[in-house]
Amino acid sequence: MHIVITGANRGIGLALSTRYSDRGDTVTGTSRDDSAQLRLDVTDPAQHAAFAEQLRNQPVDLLICNAGVYLDKGHTINDYPADMWAQSFATNVTGVFLTVQALLPNLEASRGKVAILSSQMASHTRAPGGSYIYRASKAAVLNLGRNLATDLKDDGIAVGIYHPGWVQTDMGGAAAEIDVEQAVSGLIERFDDLSLATTGCFETYDGQPHAY
Template identity: 40%
Template structure:
């Protein structure tokens, strides 16, 4: 039974990924930060013996380091936890502390999690590391400006993905940056184009069918490659 580790799984895309991998018969370890906002995930665990829920702040690095003490081999790591930060700001109105928070959660924490879980990932059969990025992190696609905080965090995450791919491909790892689409979540808003189910279905398909020849790519939930 393959073991999937998913961060930020208490709602939105993360929760839907949990549901779909469980439906496929996978064992899932899912993290959440705040128990009060994780009732749907915790309820799911009550009816699925193959789901383990862990309370974790991905920026609590000592806690991240201690994860290996109670976990076994991991086949697929999905860095899904993310933070958009403030909305509606523009040039000359960036909040420095919020920028630091977004970079911490979206860029630094995913790499530290990979480093902490690397021994367990090496023991897995799939050896896949998936990082939820965004098309707004693409330099090529940035034709409208603005969005300094979130854009820069995802562009930096894409750079992390490329470096991880270069460092780990010879060890059999597949590392991808994934764009989930514009999704109807708390972050995406009600005007978004696709549902969490549609996004997660596409992402699961991309993750399942990816292999080492794809490593270092930036692709959307439909499997289409995006420009850096």
């Protein structure tokens, strides 16, 4: 399998890249700098065009949209500048769409799959307050993924949206519930199980349907 992973230079993305490589898959990892195989700032349309050109005629079996930011972590309601909203949505929402758009010919060539990492914080059933930007952006990318699943089904491309768990990474913090290996093991199982029969799913890393 040829697997493309955005944000593959650290945390969950790096661990996924390592696990897939270890099992013999071909992995193309991206990062905003030069710390992965290919450079891709998911907010930059020009870099997407260059990225697509680098992968021209290479079928992609699985695209994992993992790159994301949590810029408003720990902020209070009076500390939400407009540019923080714009930057967050550019990465967490627009960046996902641009990545899928750029690699659509590659996905069509293999009738591949798209896995979008969202969060339980996207669910409207969980509203404890705070983290307004992150919650809103993850809800938006959940909606994006559900609609992509509808539009890409006739092309044979399945789309799944996933909550990776509260993970002990730079973003999740040391107090998080599970470690990276637990999250990655579960996610790989979910991605392997994704099919046209389950396209549009919103699931947790351990296989539980998540409330929208």
